[in-house]
Every structure is written in structure tokens, then in C-alpha cells.
Amino acid sequence: MARAYSDDLREKVLAAYAAGKGTLQELAERFGVSYGWVAKIHAVELRTKSRLRPVQKSRGRPSRIDDDLVRRLVRQRPDIVLRELQQRLLESGTTVSIAHLARVLNRLGLRLKKSRSTPPSATPKPTAASAKRSLRRSSRSRPKT
Secondary structure (H helix, E strand, O other), X not given: OOOOOOHHHHHHHHHHHHOOOOOHHHHHHHXXXXXXXXXXXXXXXXXXXXXXXXXXXXXXXXXOOOHHHHHHHHHHOOOXXXXXXXXXXXHOOOOOOHHHHHHHHHHHOOOOOOOOOOOOXXXXXXXXXXXXXXXXXXXXXXXXX
């Protein structure tokens, strides 16, 4: 993503236009910026009566989840699973999906305990010996002479 121009450049362009040192198009060429950017900062100056960069608003709506409540619930029961945590939040009046709850826990730096009751995978882990063995050509893949 492109970086914003400096506030110093913004101030110089607007001051030059206010001093009558050229049109917006001429100033854009002189300062090596696009005409669209110069027109935009000039319009913002006219609208707000300020040469300062406007403060960016955060995107999206704020989270309804109380971070302190989530921390407290996980601290009370470290082996809690997402579904149980979701149920506890529902009891406190907050509806939240499992996926969003997982993102919140990640953002807060909280990790859930791994389940020890899950059976081990039936797929064997590859070993160095089996990996080498699989690289050999079988007798069927060799060209016949």
C-alpha cells in the first residue's frame, strides 16, 4: 500500500496556492504529485478550514465482546473450549460466533488448552527412512530393454 505524503509537503503545497504562486495543476507538477491529490487536500482545507490531515476513522463496528470478561472466564477455567466459552458469553447476553471468538482469543494472546482426549491420528508420521525408500524407482517403472 502506498505511503501518505508528508504533512510538510501538504503544508508547502497549500501555502504556495494561498500565496498565488500557481494554479493547482501547476503546483502539482512543480511538487511532483498528482493533480487529484492537490485538489483533494485543497477541498479538505476549504471544508475544514484547517491544513492538518484529517484523522482516519476506524473501519467496521466495534466488537461487542467484553475483553475483560473473556480473560476472566479463561483464567477461571483454563481448559475451557470455544463452545463452552461461547455459551458463557451467551449467558451474559453476548451472541458471538465460534470463529469470531477464536479471533478475539488470538488478539488477546490467549490460547486454549489442547484436548488430551482426542485419539492420535491414524496416519503415520513420515520418517527419513520411508522418504528415501519412496524415491527409488520400482521395478515396474524401469524401461524394458
